[in-house]
Amino acid sequence: MSSKPNSHQAQTTSSSANSPTTSTPNFKTLSGVVERVTFQSDETGYTVARFLPDRPTDRQATNNNSTSASPRFRATKGDDNLLTVVGTMVGVVAGEALELTGLWLQHPQHGWQFKVENYRSVLPATEQGLRKYMGSGLIKGIGPKTADKIVAHFGLETLDILENTPDRLIEVPKLGKHKVGLIAKAWLEQKAIKEVMLFLQGQGISTSLAVRIYKEYGDASITIVKNEPYRLAREVWGIGFKTADKIAQALGFAIDDPERIKAGTLYVLSEASDSGGHTYLPRPQLALKAAELLGVTPEQVETAIEGLVLDGGAQVETLTVDPTDGSKGFVPLIAVTVYEPGKTAATSQQETNVGTGAANVTTQTTAKKVAAKPNILTSDVATYATKSPSSASVPTAAALHESVEVYVGSTPTLSALPGEQAVYLPPFYFAEQGIANHLLRLAHCSPQQDRLITLKQTNFATMFEYLTTKESLKLADRQEEGVVMALTKPVGVLTGGPGTGKTTSMRALIRVLTLKKKRIILAAPTGRAAKRLSEATGLEAKTLHRLLQLKPGGKSQYDHRANPIPADIVIVDETSMLDTLLMNNLLKGIATGTHLLLVGDADQLPSVGAGNVLADVIGSAVVPVVKLEQIFRQGEGSAIVTNAHRINQGQMPLMGKEITDFFFFGEDDPELAGDLVVDLVAKRIPTKFGFKPEEIQVLSPMHRGKCGVGYLNEKLQEVLNPPSERKGQKQYGGKLFRVGDKVLQLRNNYEKEVFNGDSGVVMELSHEDQVVTVKLEDGREVEYDFGELDELTLAYSISIHKSQGSEYPVCVIPLAMGHYMLLERKLIYTAVTRAKKLVVLVGSKKALAMAVRNGPKRESEEGTLLSAAPNNSGKDSSSHRAGRYTGLTVRLLHNQN
Incomplete structure (x- = not known):
């Protein structure tokens, strides 16, 4: 071991902890070593540390009843000699030698503290200091044991070696070539990063x-x-x-x-x-x-x-068309619609040759075009204006200068006012155009291109009889319609609520296609949804991201002309979760002639990403839709499916002594309700029903408050996964991650192939390698550098939006009046339909009633949908309840014409 003096000893790094210091007699200077960091905020750099000074301070001297420095003082680790220093000290680590400038302050609880105004970093000058400094986690790949080995071999030359000849680290016993490379890279990175951090x-x-x-x-x-x-x-x-x-x-x-x-x-x-x-x-x-x-x-x-x-950087398009000059643009949807059973719906368009169509509404979520003629009656309802086939025979329609809402399912689509321009971010502009073009391309394929054309000759009655007798797959009439649609129409939508037989219909369809030796691709937007689809059908289902092999930037490897998805039919489940960008990527990879079946519940929450794809596709009426309404999946004595449909119809859920899988615990105080949620998850439900805590998912309408995602995650982590010496943990920003924690991915990471909404469990946490290992639901293990932990969040409690496409044995759903801005029927409906065996609502009955009552539309005294256009203040009056601005339905209608 060499004892050569450290050439880095004189090199220092300067930084201001707050603002530049001006000379003042009150400032004091301390020199010494950081013994340990008690707290450090990744967000602000604010640090609380225990500091060992090189010599006694005036404060220590005062505490020792002395007016001068004690000659007997020794810089040892005894508590009497350690000081508390506080202030903004970015990246300071244990073992680091510092020169501090600041003020003594007396904290009412913690006593005397040295508040740092400026500090200067001085690299360690002793072997003990080097061991502490290097083993503090500062350098990725070096923990306390590795630091001891390196310093034992190189002594005070250690930092010179790291700086100038890092390849010599291979001389250290049991330090492999790979690890040497990692350490050398990490040393250079941390130096550069620290300069950036200080700036x-x-x-x-x-x-x-x-x-x-x-x-x-x-x-x-x-x-x-x-x-x-x-x-x-x-x-x-x-x-x-x-x-x-x-x-x-x-x-x-x-x-x-x-x-x-x-x-x-x-x-x-x-x-x-x-x-x-x-x-x-x-x-x-x-x-x-x-x-x-x-x-x-x-x-x-x-x-x-x-x-x-x-x-x-932006795209602008006018959402109306001038009929006098034939300029290109959107067909205007100038319509006001009543959408309740038993009432009349009217549609009109702002053109001189267009009249109004009327329909008696008998179902709540079916929409088809109504011809623009007076007194047209049908069992369905149109939400759009259509061009008149005979301008001479229809009266002039009144101009309606209002924003349009096209309501299909549970989320209305909004349109700009006539003549207004729509401003898009380019990805959404081109994706909307792409969806409209590709969907119509697929829907209008020729018989020669149709890959399932031979199935149109099938005797469907015989086929369904075979499925009933030989495959134990008996279908209701509407389910049979859905199967026939998928086999004979290039593009179709199968929709319906929970328990209405969507999965059974898919199983029957897949069995027919398998017997006919057709190539089938099954997919879903999320890993959890894909796993459920695989379990239900017996065939492999992939997430759309993995099917398309999306690369950074969201680009798919498939192209419908040069390299299409190798399938005769693509079946996508949980399509209410499909956002605009993902839908476009899917469609452009499907060859003309390949069939596409979109399956989903239009009454679920729309996608987390931008767009209202499923509702817009249904609303355009450019592809056939089969809606399943008869409830099949209803176990004896079970109220989950029944109550889900009641909520969707605006009725309060049934509860009582005879119901054993749907409960409400009343508690108006949000803090007490939050505590009750924790108690239910940790104790009551496991004791009463035998479910393990990991089988229970808390779904909250919002993030803030005592019944919000953030607070509940902290409390549930404390109870379900308390700290212990055997569990590594890492504080990152305002979040603490611990081995054993349930976590959720917050963004798409194409390099790791982990996507927004994927969940898993923290399996390992290494401070030496600065890595957290997460095991995902699909069994893969993925590593996150500490600097990537903002991609993760705790998942004991998640938002209802994040639960889309998932099923859990038990769902606990807190409801508080503090959530009133978000309390909406489709939100509660989505949460309840996530549960397979048990639903527990906790909180305010008034909040539950408000949520059930608040449908996706707001009505005026005349019973028409209110405009969600911005008011004169410029503030967006559209809300979570009022809908989304999208142009997809209009594009589909325009391109269809």
Whole structure:
């Protein structure tokens, strides 16, 4: 072991913990070593640490009843010699030698603390300090044991070796070549990242985001942040416009800087898609919302929109067509519709030669075109205007200057006002166009292209008799219609609520196709939904992401012309979860002539991503739809399916002593209701019904509050997976991850092939390698660097939206009046339909009644759907209940014509 003096001893790194220090007589200076870090925020860098000074401080001297430094003081680890230091100290680790400048403050609970204003990092000068410094987790791949080995071999030369000749680490016994490479890379990265963190800390940026910035831009990070801060919002996941704007403002960017207004406008569009599910916003609404956010005028935003269009950052299209010049555009859906059984529905269009059609509504969620002639009666209802076949024989329709709602299923689709422009982010614009074009391409395939054309000659009566007698698959009339549709129509939709026989219909269809030796592809949007589909049908089902082998950027490997999906029919379950981008990727990979069957419940919540695909496809009436309504799956004494349908019809669920699988625990106080949820999951349900806690899923309508996802996750983690010495854990931002935790993926990660909504369990956690290993539901194990933990969240409690496509033995659903803005029928309906064996509602009965009463539409005194257009203030009056701005239905109707 060498004892050569450390050449790094004189090299230091300087940083300001808050703002630059000015000379003041109150500031004191301390030198010493960080003994341990008690707390450190990844978001702010705020740190609480125990500090061992090189020599006694005036505070220690005072505590020892001495007015001067004690000559007997020794820098040892005794509690009397350790100080508490607090302040913003980004990336400080145990073992690090620091020179601190700050003030002594007396905390009412914790006593004297040294509040750091400035600090200077000095690399360790002793072997003991090196061991502590290197084994602190600072360098990926080096834990305490590895640090001991390296320092034992190189002594005070250790940092020189790491800096200049890291290949020599191979000299350390049992340190393999692979590990040496990892350590060398990690040493260089942590140095560069720390420089970036020290710069960004001055701009108020968290450590975790600084790591992401460095991974995106490398050595150019500081230059890009200084000169192009708004790039961060577009290119670094986890950094939105508000964070980028905060950096830009600190760096002196003007409030009316054109790049700022463009970035803010894109942020409003992005938020509309992420939070509201909109694929576009009407231009006037976008201008007002962006102006309000940015503190500029709508005219300045209009200029920014023009610039974005020229740059390709946005797409603009007028949603109406001028019938006098035949210009291209959308056929306007200027309609107001009553949608209740027993009432009359009317449709009209703003053209001089179009009249109104009327229909008696007998079913609640069926929609077909009604010809634009007076007094047309049908058992179904149209929600759109249609061009008149005879302009001479129909009266003129009154112009309706209102936003349009096309209601099919549970989520209405909104349209801009006549003549308004729709402003899209390019991916949604091209995806909507793609869906309309591809869907019609598939639907209009020729007999020569149709890969199931021979099945049209089938004797279906004989076929269904065979399925009944030989395969034990007896179908009701509507189920048979669904099977025939899938076999004879290139594109079709099979929809229905829980227990109505969608799965049985698919099993019968698959059996026929298998006997005919046809190639079948089964898919679903999520891993949980694909697993359920596989179990129900006996065939392998893939997630759409894996089927399409989506790459970073969301690009599919399949193309319907050059490399189509190898199938005669593609069957997709849980299609209410399909968002616009994923649907487009699916359709463009299906060859003309391959059949497509979309299966789903139109009354479920729409997709988490932007769009309202299933409802829009059904609403367009361009493809056949079979709706199953008869309830089959209803075990004796079971109330789950019955109550799901009651809720969907606006009726309170049945509860009573005779019902043993559907319960309500009343508790109006949200905090007490939250505590009751924890008690039910941890004790009562396992004791009473025998379910394990891991079989119970809490589904909450919202994230905040005592009945929200965040609070319940913390409490459930404490009870179900308490800390122990055997379980590694890692604090990241405001979340604590521990071995054994249920976790959920928050975004699509194409490199890891893990997607938004995938869930798993933390199996391992290594501070030495700075890696968390998660076992997913499909059995794969995936590693996350500590810097990637913001992709995960705890999953003891999840949002109802995140539960789509899943089934759980038991669902516990908290309801509080604090959730009233989100309490809606389809939300509770979706939550209840996730449970297989037991539903437990907890909270306010008033909240439950409000949710059941609040359907997807709001009605005026005349009984028509209210417009969800923005009001004069520019604030979006469309809500979770009011629907989504999408152009897909209009595009389908326009392209069909």
